[in-house]
Amino acid sequence: MSSKTNYSYIGIAFIILVFGIIFIPKIVDRIKNNDVSRSDRMSNVPDNHYSSKEKLAFLEINGEAKKVPEFSFTNQDGKTITNTDYLGKVYVVEFFFTTCPTICPIMSENLIQIQDRFKSIDNFGVASFTINPSHDTPEVLKEYAEKYGITNPNWNLLTGDREAIYNLANLGFNLYTAEEEGAAGGFEHSGNFALIDKNGFIRSRTDAYGNPKIYYRGTITEKAKYDEDGEEEEITMLKEDIKKLLNE
Structure with missing residues (x-):
């Protein structure tokens, strides 16, 4: 495996690590505070062609x-x-x-x-x-x-x-x-x-x-x-x- 390929994998892993550090705690926090739920997602779906x-x-x-x-x-x-x-x-x-x-x-x-x-x-x-x-x-x-x-x-x-x-x-x-x-x-x-x-x-x-x-x-x-x-x-x-x- 070439060194370039290794650098690519390292780069991808680094991005995933940064995403996890920044965003996963926020998602967990929202779930704990009931900010994310199926009913919330459904309530944001517009019906009857009017903005809800x-x-x-x-x-x-x-x-x-x-x-x-x-x-x-x-x-x-x-x-x-x-x-x-x-x-x-x-x-x-x-x-x-x-x-x-x-x-x-x-x-x-x-x-x-x-x-x-x-x-x-x-x-x-x-x-x-x-x-x-x-x-x-x-x-x-x-x-x-x-x-x-x-x-x-x-x-x-x-x-x-x-x-x-x-x-x-x-x-x-x-x-x-x-x-x-x-x-x-x-x-x-x-x-x-x-x-x-x-x-x-x-x-x-x-x-x-x-x-x-x-x-x-x-x-x-x-x-x-x-x-x-x-x-x-x-x-x-x-x-x-x-x-x-x-x-x-």
Whole structure:
């Protein structure tokens, strides 16, 4: 064997030795501190084509971060609930009605899944606003809550003045809501969820162009994965982003 070959082997061995001295203690230290795990690696994999690595964006209107408008309604227990009751909490907003024959049962099922995922978290909640308040009285909402297994004390099913609810949906959240004779159940409404941070701001991931996604699709279950039009579920994404806001 030539001396050049020997020098090559010695050089490679030296590089390996230096790498071990510098990097292996750091890797071991990270493992001891739970910085490296399979779940961590998996949580950094982007899903649904949106970035999951970065801080959630604010929805900005005219350069200002959009907050949830003030509201005051009655919940399923007959208590008055306002937007200030949610300050300090991360929560999901939806608009629904109890006699909805189409998307509402799926939305409720998804929210139950989310409730159960965060059942031990005191500062997580849901605000469900009925768009049929003349029918959905506190008593009706209470029955609905029992039917679906709503147990989170911060999950309020809210009813009250019809015009105030529609203004909150259409102007406050830009989530389309309307009473329509030809629609299933007599109402048209968005099947999207809004995610609100502890300070009352609407938050979401951004798309490939840096624009806020704004809402989360609530009409497809994690189990189904896709709907008949090929749209992908976003409940997995929503769960991840709730966790992100809870940790802020």
